Amino acid sequence: MNTGYTGRFAPSPTGLLHAGSLASALASWLDARVHGGHWRVRIEDVDTPRCVPGADQAILQQLARCGLVPDGPVLWQSQRATAYEAALQALVAQGWAYPCGCSRKEIEAALATTPTSAPALARHQTAVYPGTCRQGLQGKTARAWRLNVQAVQTALGLPAITHWQDRRLGPQQQAVGEAVGDFVLRRADGLWAYQLAVVVDDAAQGITHVVRGEDLTDNTARQILLQRALGLPTPQYLHTPLVLGANGEKLSKQNGAQPLDLSDPLAALNQAAQALGLSAVPTDMATAQALAWWCTEWKPTNSAAP
Numbered sequence: 001m002n003t004g005y006t007g008r009f010a011p012s013p014t015g016l017l018h019a020g021s022l023a024s025a026l027a028s029w030l031d032a033r034v035h036g037g038h039w040r041v042r043i044e045d046v047d048t049p050r051c052v053p054g055a056d057q058a059i060l061q062q063l064a065r066c067g068l069v070p071d072g073p074v075l076w077q078s079q080r081a082t083a084y085e086a087a088l089q090a091l092v093a094q095g096w097a098y099p100c101g102c103s104r105k106e107i108e109a110a111l112a113t114t115p116t117s118a119p120a121l122a123r124h125q126t127a128v129y130p131g132t133c134r135q136g137l138q139g140k141t142a143r144a145w146r147l148n149v150q151a152v153q154t155a156l157g158l159p160a161i162t163h164w165q166d167r168r169l170g171p172q173q174q175a176v177g178e179a180v181g182d183f184v185l186r187r188a189d190g191l192w193a194y195q196l197a198v199v200v201d202d203a204a205q206g207i208t209h210v211v212r213g214e215d216l217t218d219n220t221a222r223q224i225l226l227q228r229a230l231g232l233p234t235p236q237y238l239h240t241p242l243v244l245g246a247n248g249e250k251l252s253k254q255n256g257a258q259p260l261d262l263s264d265p266l267a268a269l270n271q272a273a274q275a276l277g278l279s280a281v282p283t284d285m286a287t288a289q290a291l292a293w294w295c296t297e298w299k300p301t302n303s304a305a306p
């Protein structure tokens with residue numbers, strides 16, 4: 001029985017799961033189970049050059065070994081180009097998306113002449129685009145497609161600052177136009193941008209609750225703005241604490257996190273559970289029993305906000 005809750009885990013197959021990604025998987029699985037909902041898996045292989053062949057199937061096997069089995073079919077973003085194109089065309093038809101002919105160098109040069117200081121860049125974030133092509137390409141060749149943030153906000157009567165409530169971090173806000181500017185929907189290399197793919201797929205999979213790592217918090221306002229522009233519902237968001245490596249930095253494939261050792265799945269799950277503020281279970285417990293135990297302990301606020 002589904003209570004109307006649908007959650008998801010959306011790994012990028014750029015390598016195997018590591019301790020950090022298992023914590024995200026476990027958090028989203030527990031939250032779905034506790035709500036009597038469905039847990040879907042989506043393979044975020046939209047950035048094809050970064051994907052490792054076979055990593056998608058290997059990730060699904062790693063999840064299964066940990067007792068985390070998706071409800072319903074797995075979705076591959078690499079098969080979703082038609083849906084992304086339709087979304088882009090819907091935005092273009094409203095006058096809310098425009099082609100951009102700027103190279104990275106041209107954007108940097110334009111920014112160098114602007115007196116604002118560029119804020120530190122988070123994941124999936126690039127330098128604030130100065131809006132050069134908003135009024136037309138001026139002879140340049142179209143490379144990427146961008147969202148006209150202000151046009152969307154004005155047309156829909158949305159405030160310049162997007163507010164949202166995180167289930168763990170509390171009230172959040174971002175002035176998308178200032179913080180990231182007219183962000184990319186389709187990249188200059190022809191690949192679909194992460195933000196567009198996520199928003200289209202969350203809606204297609206009927207996702208009501210997004211549970212993901214805190215490093216992705218910064219993307220939420222852009223995704224909410226895109227949901228509004230496309231007339232799609234906004235899920236509830238919960239950003240979970242990151243698993244830190246010995247050096248105190250976030251574990252990630254980029255900084256060399258090791259793939260999970262699943263010779264002992266319970267040991268890996270125990271580590272993930274503790275990162276989420278749950279208790280470690282006895283090492284001789286069956287995986288299914290351990291998952292059932294963590295369901296009884298699970299609260300979005302188990303791990304206090306930083």
Ligand SMILES: [Zn+2]
Pocket residue numbers: 099100101102131132133134
């Ligand atoms: Zn441009």
